[in-house]
Amino acid sequence: MIPSDDPNRQLTVVRPSSDELRSVALVGDVYTILVSGAQTSGRYCLIDMRIPPGGGPPPHRHDFEELFLVQEGQLLFTFRGEEVVVHAGESVNIPANAPHFFRNVSDRPARMQCMCTPAGQEEYFLQVAVPVESATAEPPTLSESEQAESRERAMRLADQYRTELLI
Template structure:
């Protein structure tokens, strides 16, 4: 028998089988988008999280950066990513990886809804979204219409929590 360089199996960790229609999954409206946490960091020992993102026309977060990797796979539609000031459009079937610490944001600049998956490694973004967003009923539930005061309040909350989640909000 040889000594393995791989640690032993951890039987306390369970298989995660994410079903997007599972009513127990958290659905959160953030920055005009609807996000579903498919796999949370607590299920992966903090290694990563997987977020299903529904982005309406014109939707997307403000410019920001963080110290973790973020990978997006567009499932439907097209999303414009701005990475270090350069724009690129990702369409259905395409994947974009944002390296840690790089300034970026995305916008659905098409007239149709977009759908994508986002993996963050290590995890944490899933918790951030749940703390700054508004709970909604399901993955296709539109984000609530917020008045100017509510939008300002959400932005201030995100700004206060950003550093706790290794994120820096950037001015446009």
């Protein structure tokens, strides 16, 4: 039997021009939280990712699923050591616990949306990344000491957010 409707849950409509969206810069990419776990009772989060040429995270793994929907450009995904190029209009599902990373290997910016289920990855990003004004903001240039501090914070908080950095 399907449970009763929960009137405490609200409809979520995301408007890209909203001042309420939070954007952060991490490893040269800009990530904008479109839908948070707080809005979905922890079921999932949705993150808009803008990846410049050469951008992308280091190898990592985590105990939740990720679904990437590539909207612009192309990215090279490395999954358990195997590489696959993914183009605009294509999707990639990363199973929980599998080592992976992606890189923009083109000379043009790439953009994708990432759904993590269950939610939590958006909170990790908010804890370890640098806030920026908007999804289209340029990420700040960090000094070597600021980069080292960011890496240390990411490593220190990774376990709390069910993530393992493989660097």
